[in-house]
Amino acid sequence: MDYKIAVIPGDGIGPEIVGASIKVLDKIAEKFNHTFNYTEVLAGGAAIDACDNPLPQETVDICLDSDAVLLGALGGPKWDNLPGDKRPEAGLLGLRKSLGLYANLRPAILYEELKAACPLKPEIIGEGLDIMVVRELTGDVYFGEKGRDGDFAAWDIMKYTRPEVLRIAKKAFEIAMKRDKKVTNVDKANVLEVSRFWRSCVEEVAKDYPEVELNHLYVDNAAMQLVINPKQFDVIVTGNLFGDILSDEASMITGSIGMLPSASMADGKFGMFEPIHGSAPDIANQDKANPIATIVSVAMMLRYSLDLIAEADAIEAAVKKTLAQGYRTGDIFSAGMALVGTTQMGQKIIDNL
Amino acid sequence: MDYKIAVIPGDGIGPEIVGASIKVLDKIAEKFNHTFNYTEVLAGGAAIDACDNPLPQETVDICLDSDAVLLGALGGPKWDNLPGDKRPEAGLLGLRKSLGLYANLRPAILYEELKAACPLKPEIIGEGLDIMVVRELTGDVYFGEKGRDGDFAAWDIMKYTRPEVLRIAKKAFEIAMKRDKKVTNVDKANVLEVSRFWRSCVEEVAKDYPEVELNHLYVDNAAMQLVINPKQFDVIVTGNLFGDILSDEASMITGSIGMLPSASMADGKFGMFEPIHGSAPDIANQDKANPIATIVSVAMMLRYSLDLIAEADAIEAAVKKTLAQGYRTGDIFSAGMALVGTTQMGQKIIDNL
Ligand SMILES: CC(C)[C@H](C(=O)O)[C@@H](O)C(=O)O
Numbered sequence: 001m002d003y004k005i006a007v008i009p010g011d012g013i014g015p016e017i018v019g020a021s022i023k024v025l026d027k028i029a030e031k032f033n034h035t036f037n038y039t040e041v042l043a044g045g046a047a048i049d050a051c052d053n054p055l056p057q058e059t060v061d062i063c064l065d066s067d068a069v070l071l072g073a074l075g076g077p078k079w080d081n082l083p084g085d086k087r088p089e090a091g092l093l094g095l096r097k098s099l100g101l102y103a104n105l106r107p108a109i110l111y112e113e114l115k116a117a118c119p120l121k122p123e124i125i126g127e128g129l130d131i132m133v134v135r136e137l138t139g140d141v142y143f144g145e146k147g148r149d150g151d152f153a154a155w156d157i158m159k160y161t162r163p164e165v166l167r168i169a170k171k172a173f174e175i176a177m178k179r180d181k182k183v184t185n186v187d188k189a190n191v192l193e194v195s196r197f198w199r200s201c202v203e204e205v206a207k208d209y210p211e212v213e214l215n216h217l218y219v220d221n222a223a224m225q226l227v228i229n230p231k232q233f234d235v236i237v238t239g240n241l242f243g244d245i246l247s248d249e250a251s252m253i254t255g256s257i258g259m260l261p262s263a264s265m266a267d268g269k270f271g272m273f274e275p276i277h278g279s280a281p282d283i284a285n286q287d288k289a290n291p292i293a294t295i296v297s298v299a300m301m302l303r304y305s306l307d308l309i310a311e312a313d314a315i316e317a318a319v320k321k322t323l324a325q326g327y328r329t330g331d332i333f334s335a336g337m338a339l340v341g342t343t344q345m346g347q348k349i350i351d352n353l
Numbered sequence: 354m355d356y357k358i359a360v361i362p363g364d365g366i367g368p369e370i371v372g373a374s375i376k377v378l379d380k381i382a383e384k385f386n387h388t389f390n391y392t393e394v395l396a397g398g399a400a401i402d403a404c405d406n407p408l409p410q411e412t413v414d415i416c417l418d419s420d421a422v423l424l425g426a427l428g429g430p431k432w433d434n435l436p437g438d439k440r441p442e443a444g445l446l447g448l449r450k451s452l453g454l455y456a457n458l459r460p461a462i463l464y465e466e467l468k469a470a471c472p473l474k475p476e477i478i479g480e481g482l483d484i485m486v487v488r489e490l491t492g493d494v495y496f497g498e499k500g501r502d503g504d505f506a507a508w509d510i511m512k513y514t515r516p517e518v519l520r521i522a523k524k525a526f527e528i529a530m531k532r533d534k535k536v537t538n539v540d541k542a543n544v545l546e547v548s549r550f551w552r553s554c555v556e557e558v559a560k561d562y563p564e565v566e567l568n569h570l571y572v573d574n575a576a577m578q579l580v581i582n583p584k585q586f587d588v589i590v591t592g593n594l595f596g597d598i599l600s601d602e603a604s605m606i607t608g609s610i611g612m613l614p615s616a617s618m619a620d621g622k623f624g625m626f627e628p629i630h631g632s633a634p635d636i637a638n639q640d641k642a643n644p645i646a647t648i649v650s651v652a653m654m655l656r657y658s659l660d661l662i663a664e665a666d667a668i669e670a671a672v673k674k675t676l677a678q679g680y681r682t683g684d685i686f687s688a689g690m691a692l693v694g695t696t697q698m699g700q701k702i703i704d705n706l
């Protein structure tokens with residue numbers, strides 16, 4: 001089969017980790033007899049440098065004309081002092097909005113081989129961790145109206161509409177049906193009107209999934225529970241802002257943020273896939289970055305957008321095998337393991353395919 | 354000296370832990386020759402039950418006429434289904450607003466004796482933890498306008514004014530001057546207008562404190578750093594919503610939330626003092642609750658509002674001694690220690706005074 005993939009290498013370590021991942025994808029193409037047609041496009045800092053715009057219209061058009069989008073990472077200190085709407089982040093938020101990517105799926109998984117890197121005590125982790133954070137991605141205070149009252153004040157509106165909440169809740173329950181059938185809704189309904197509204201919409205959707213157990217946590221409590229009792233979670237559903245905070249916290253308690261992928265899905269099968277970690281400008285162009293999060297993001301892309309399940313499984317198995325063989329990039333290195341760079345880690349995974 | 358203290362026992366375990374703390378305060382009065390005049394007032398669930406109003410005007414008046422306020426804990430499932438403005442939380446938010454308590458100080462300290470309860474690995478904790486979270490308490494999305502667009506949408510406005518940010522930033526820098534001279538500002542300036550504004554006001558205040566090192570973290574990153582590298586923090590300053598989440602996370606990584614006090618300060622010396630933990634209705638009226646967080650909140654009250662430093666030191670020393678003697682309530686119990694209830698723990702601390 002032929003597939004069209006838009007590729008956004010992005011900034012910092014982006015081009016290196018995307019480069020390594022494309023090689024893995026090429027190997028999959030060869031092995032499983034597919035054709036992946038890549039179109040490289042600009043967004044974020046690279047786009048600001050090239051054309052003074054963090055999200056050129058051409059990028060949006062090419063993404064929309066593709067089966068899926070693969071993204072490295074955007075941003076860096078170089079562009080941090082630009083005004084809000086000219087920053088790399090504006091490119092990322094613009095991509096999410098213009099591609100309709102309302103459902104951000106962020107698995108927080110503990111890799112057996114990397115248990116030692118987990119910051120939590122072994123008795124808290126037990127047999128491992130497997131949490132799926134389902135974060136709404138195109139609403140909330142991220143996209144509400146914002147403004148200043150001269151030099152005196154500034155504000156952003158935190159807002160959700162019924163259709164926005166219903167569709168993300170539905171997504172979370174659908175995912176829970178394929179997992180442990182437990183959804184934890186996180187909000188701040190004891191204070192925020194938007195949270196009370198959000199919660200009532202989630203409860204409405206829950207009625208269609210009688211097999212799924214639903215519970216509610218306030219966001220402050222959820223931030224605590226992730227640290228002291230993360231094993232209680234199966235699927236977490238929450239808004240854009242709380243999801244930003246909690247998904248990062250959840251990924252960090254696994255101890256291996258350099259390993260974690262994410263999917264940002266539109267209605268249907270279209271999605272954008274990227275590692276959870278950032279652009280790490282401090283180690284850019286040194287062949288040091290861990291490409292695994294991006295490589296498993298490619299696996300997610302094959303699974304969710306292209307329906308290529310065996311291919312996705314093959315990548316994930318190759319990653320596990322490579323870790324079992326003891327290969328480690330610097331971020332996950334521990335004594336007795338073999339230290340490798342970005343390129344070599346990619347090559348080892350390809351060898352194991 | 355004579356002091357007027359308004360006392361709000363509150364709900365759940367509130368009356369028990371406040372009761373134990375008042376006995377400690379009575380012992381201080383005797384020992385140091387002070388008179389504490391207590392006036393008990395209603396707020397939260399108890400006030401809803403008694404007069405259908407989570408914050409009677411009389412409560413506000415008596416608090417304003419006092420030197421300080423001691424609060425147990427408010428809320429519980431019994432009142433969870435009331436409309437927003439009739440809930441116990443509305444009483445708490447109303448107290449903060451009407452008493453002008455804009456600065457919430459939440460120390461996250463690891464008690465040497467309770468190190469075993471910390472969920473993080475020993476190598477992350479090192480010699481201990483001592484973070485002061487300075488949370489703005491009367492602004493942000495907590496107190497902005499809010500509303501619904503019929504059944505279609507709901508919204509809350511996240512807003513800060515210049516005077517609000519300047520005064521909390523000033524507070525944080527003043528506190529840092531007495532500690533390790535390091536302030537970490539937490540916001541979401543890459544997305545929110547209110548955060549960009551907040552950050553510029555914090556930077557303005559920083560100019561008056563050239564000895565204090567200031568750095569900035571996005572809230573998602575701060576949530577991660579607390580888990581993997583909490584020792585980097587001295588003073589954290591942040592807004593009401595982010596402070597709610599991060600101060601709870603910070604207290605949880607110490608492993609002893611039943612031990613942590615908080616102060617909510619107005620301009621000058623007036624403040625309200627309460628434990629960080631909640632009303633724990635599941636163990637109410639069983640003489641099981643840990644009174645230590647409330648007792649050390651009393652110490653904070655003596656230190657910050659009444660300028661009774663030796664008295665505050667005496668309480669803190671008595672608590673440490675009691676822990677060193679091996680007395681533990683259920684929440685902090687470990688093998689080999691002596692299990693005691695609320696009353697007995699209070700008595701042991703008094704004996705050690
Ligand atoms: C870079 C930033 C705008 C973004 C967000 O807040 O969504 C990032 O933190 C993320 O989670 O993808």
Ligand SMILES: CC(C)[C@H](C(=O)O)[C@@H](O)C(=O)O
Nearest residue numbers: 190191220428442445446597
């Ligand atoms: C009960 C709730 C309104 C309150 C808050 O969010 O401020 C609590 O979580 C706290 O931190 O004191």
